[in-house]
Amino acid sequence: MIYLGRFLLSSLGVACLFGLFMNVWAKEPVQSVEKVVLNDRVTLYEALVKQNVFNQHRKLIKFSHLCTLVIENERYPVVDIVEHVKGAQVPRSALQVVVLDASLKVVNKISYHTAVPLYCHKNQLLWSGLQMIDNLYPEGNVFTFSDKAEKVAVSEMNPNNLPNQNRPQ
Amino acid sequence: MTALAKQEYTYTISKGDTLWGLANEYTRINKGVSHAEAQKRILNLNPSLTAANMKAGQVIVLPFAKASSMAAKTPRTGYEKWQDTVKQGISDVKWDEHDSIIRSAVAEFNTRLGKKSVYVEKPMPALNWLWIKAIIWVESGGPTNASWGSRPMQIGNPGDPAHGVLKAQAEGSGIIMDKTLTSNINAINTPKINIQAGTAYLLTRLSKSMMKSVLSQTDKKEKSYTVVAGDSLDKISRKCNTTVDVLKQYNPKHVKLIRPGDKLKYYTAKIERVIVGWHSVSAKVIAKQYNSELVDKSYTTKLTYVMDEIFPNLIRNSK
Numbered sequence: 001m002i003y004l005g006r007f008l009l010s011s012l013g014v015a016c017l018f019g020l021f022m023n024v025w026a027k028e029p030v031q032s033v034e035k036v037v038l039n040d041r042v043t044l045y046e047a048l049v050k051q052n053v054f055n056q057h058r059k060l061i062k063f064s065h066l067c068t069l070v071i072e073n074e075r076y077p078v079v080d081i082v083e084h085v086k087g088a089q090v091p092r093s094a095l096q097v098v099v100l101d102a103s104l105k106v107v108n109k110i111s112y113h114t115a116v117p118l119y120c121h122k123n124q125l126l127w128s129g130l131q132m133i134d135n136l137y138p139e140g141n142v143f144t145f146s147d148k149a150e151k152v153a154v155s156e157m158n159p160n161n162l163p164n165q166n167r168p169q
Numbered sequence: 170m171t172a173l174a175k176q177e178y179t180y181t182i183s184k185g186d187t188l189w190g191l192a193n194e195y196t197r198i199n200k201g202v203s204h205a206e207a208q209k210r211i212l213n214l215n216p217s218l219t220a221a222n223m224k225a226g227q228v229i230v231l232p233f234a235k236a237s238s239m240a241a242k243t244p245r246t247g248y249e250k251w252q253d254t255v256k257q258g259i260s261d262v263k264w265d266e267h268d269s270i271i272r273s274a275v276a277e278f279n280t281r282l283g284k285k286s287v288y289v290e291k292p293m294p295a296l297n298w299l300w301i302k303a304i305i306w307v308e309s310g311g312p313t314n315a316s317w318g319s320r321p322m323q324i325g326n327p328g329d330p331a332h333g334v335l336k337a338q339a340e341g342s343g344i345i346m347d348k349t350l351t352s353n354i355n356a357i358n359t360p361k362i363n364i365q366a367g368t369a370y371l372l373t374r375l376s377k378s379m380m381k382s383v384l385s386q387t388d389k390k391e392k393s394y395t396v397v398a399g400d401s402l403d404k405i406s407r408k409c410n411t412t413v414d415v416l417k418q419y420n421p422k423h424v425k426l427i428r429p430g431d432k433l434k435y436y437t438a439k440i441e442r443v444i445v446g447w448h449s450v451s452a453k454v455i456a457k458q459y460n461s462e463l464v465d466k467s468y469t470t471k472l473t474y475v476m477d478e479i480f481p482n483l484i485r486n487s488k
Contacts, residue, residue, distance in 0.1 A: 089254070
């Protein structure tokens with residue numbers, strides 16, 4: 001009886017370990033795939049090419065995955081794009097941040113001139129300097145996204161109080 | 170070669186340079202200084218230097234400017250090449266070719282935007298036309314550049330976002346442009362339209378605007394609405410083609426509370442973009458707002474150079 005009890009307990013232990021292993025084994029690839037899709041510059045670039053985000057007359061000089069917004073538990077990668085307009089003796093540039101949804105569809109584009117996009121914190125994109133949207137007041141260094149990243153509220157925060165990047169996205 | 174203090178200049182030794190040769194050059198510039206004295210002065214400025222340990226590439230200090238050899242050996246920086254180009258305008262009157270267009274374009278903007286209107290709450294401080302001339306000089310490359318006779322302000326170059334903004338009347342440019350420019354905006358390759366468009370884009374970027382309640386200019390009749398159950402000021406504004414601000418302004422007693430049966434006075438209005446202020450004009454502000462100096466850090470320096478160093482020294486027969 002004792003042996004049977006020990007056998008059942010050890011079987012249960014093995015089963016639990018196996019279950020835990022299966023759980024990890026089953027979930028890990030799914031997480032990895034998501035990370036690759038939402039962070040990978042090549043994947044993001046190809047998605048933006050398909051959606052005609054780039055201007056064929058400009059020279060792309062910067063393309064980076066800046067960070068990922070998290071809005072109502074959904075992830076939205078943010079891409080920073082700088083393109084040069086050729087022709088003038090001094091370069092004129094077109095700068096924009098593009099927000100995509102988890103299926104890599106473009107959901108928002110914001111041109112910027114006067115500030116530099118820094119990083120994301122939850123559903124906020126934080127800037128160095130003050131920036132307006134569509135040259136319209138208010139200006140601020142905190143852009144708070146809602147409604148599947150389609151809506152943006154602009155506010156200003158003392159740069160000393162900007163939140164930490166606990167884990168760069 | 171860099172000037173350090175009075176009569177001291179850094180110099181990078183080239184292949185073939187000797188202490189004897191440098192001293193020789195010094196005696197030619199400073200008549201009366203003996204060759205031995207010249208050598209002594211060079212060695213005094215460079216305590217570790219001897220005639221034997223001079224090596225090509227070594228940086229030393231000289232008591233004279235060895236300009237002739239340096240000019241040939243030091244590559245010109247991009248900024249110096251740009252300076253060489255704009256300096257041509259000092260004596261070449263062709264660089265003034267667009268002056269009359271610039272003056273008349275800026276005068277039109279100054280007159281129209283320099284006074285209050287429905288969409289210009291804060292009048293624009295007069296713009297000095299020389300800023301536009303300076304932008305053209307900084308960006309165009311001058312009369313020998315192909316775009317000088319078509320797009321002197323470079324607006325409308327392929328891929329230029331500024332032209333797109335003006336065509337869409339975005340960012341407040343719809344208020345800045347007059348009807349004639351708006352209808353001719355596609356003729357961007359003519360100097361007149363190009364300069365007007367460039368100026369309009371600059372002023373768009375200098376303007377500060379916000380969405381505000383604007384009374385209709387076509388329907389100025391006073392109207393009345395009787396409140397029904399379930400109404401709010403927001404609902405009423407949508408029903409009556411007016412704004413919450415107008416309802417509050419003309420019915421101060423009902424700002425906090427409305428009851429069924431209340432009669433509210435209103436005018437047709439809507440929320441539109443209004444210019445409420447202007448950035449003060451300086452080379453730094455133009456660089457930041459107009460050219461996104463985030464990428465070209467030298468734009469401020471170039472504008473300042475043209476305004477302060479070139480324009481005051483123009484050689485013109487008429488002067």
